[in-house]
Amino acid sequence: MNEVEKILAELEKKNYSPIYYLYGEEPFFIDVISDYIERNVLSDDEKAFNQQIVYGKDITIDALIHYAREYPMMAERRVIIVKEAKELNRTIANLEPYVKNPSPTTLLVICYKYGKIDGKTKLAKELNKYVSLESKKLYESDTLKWITKYLKDNNYTITQVASQLLVSFLGIDLGRIANELNKLKIILPKGTEITPSHIEENIGISKDFNVFELQNAIGKKEFPKAMQIIKYFNENQKDNAMPMITENLYQYFKKLFIYSSSIGKADAELAREMGINPFFLKDYKVAAMNYPLKKISFCMEVIKQTDLKSKGVESGSISYYDLLKELIVKIIF
Template structure:
């Protein structure tokens, strides 16, 4: 079949209805793909109704942050690769929800590693440059476990590499972590399944939140969120004189873990 792709169709919003006559009588030898990005095609228009009747309408919604790690696992599995839970979480935490960026990094790994490989944190560290021991995921776990030594080691590493470990990203992750702890404390029955369902995470990570909930009460979690708010403001220069990000994180650790 002849394939015709209309890219950036959202920029044709004033004239796109001209496709109605074709959409109502499409050529059987042609596959027409209309890529409407960042916006939604108006469901009230004739074009939407014609496409829905004669073709296929697919809406690719942006994934939430907690859906990125499972997406990485599914994508690699479909391509003949495996990946550990920790490695997938490292990629999700470091690369965010931009699937284009995530896909590019996965393609790099597939060029280097043979099909059938289970991708590990070591592979991520060697080929993408994300430290398997000093990252926000490990900091979150160290704080959750109240492992002061490990947490301070990670903060020291962040202090020496501030560009690769921006405090804005760290504070956002920790805010999400303690917000989820409040959700855990609100559960009537706390177990792997109930925590995973409530937080929308893999049961593999439930134990981390259950452990943290034992170490931090609901009041402690609320205090942590309040401290993170203050830290975020200070990191942006509000009521502070350019305090180094490492010092702000150390102050937070002392106040929340002691």
């Protein structure tokens, strides 16, 4: 059981803490806990007088403490949720007296996304005496595992290719991925194994023309297929932004470099270092035969140059399609 599940389990048992300090670079897990508290701690009738959602940019520390010190009205407790708490950074140290002696009838939830309070401060040390969660960004391999578990918990499964397709297109943004998976859960009956066809039909990510298939075509040096894919990208630029393509290709060659540099390692260890599912090692084995280390380094440099050109650096008037075509030719030949 991970930290998020432990916190949720205690909340379900109604074992409440007076303070919840939720911080870090991954907003999804912060939202999971704060949303649960917002929905479940108080009844609908109790919420009217005892639950407040405030925002860091709109409230002072003095006002926040005042709200937290108020007695509940016709309820056992109050809930104060501070969203965008990072906006309070300049004055948040003034919250220390309250944290040292919090109201036993208030749940104060501090949502400090995309950062954290300096751990050396007295406030941070006091906060860590209560329920705290550092919500870290997941690596790609962890995101793939998360997708599998998220669906399993809701009585669905997903193929490895479909899972990779989602991550290749949406990145490691758990909020976006969860939104798309939730759409599928509405459409598909429980027990369904989600495939690339389901994703194409219901989310709009082509199962044949996507950055994951472009990587495979490049790895196998299948130039005609790679050209077909970038032509599709050119016709659907809104859904295939250049930064997404270059980032995925760069990470692909970075993983290929690790694969080619790691001689004699067991598959499980190698997959872990690359941050991929062992299922896909066979594809990297094929690519490694086509791309020696020197060529891999060259490809990574070319991808970085293409990314810069796409952002207007020494690009002249080159079009989206011509930029991608130039990139594919340099990589494959």
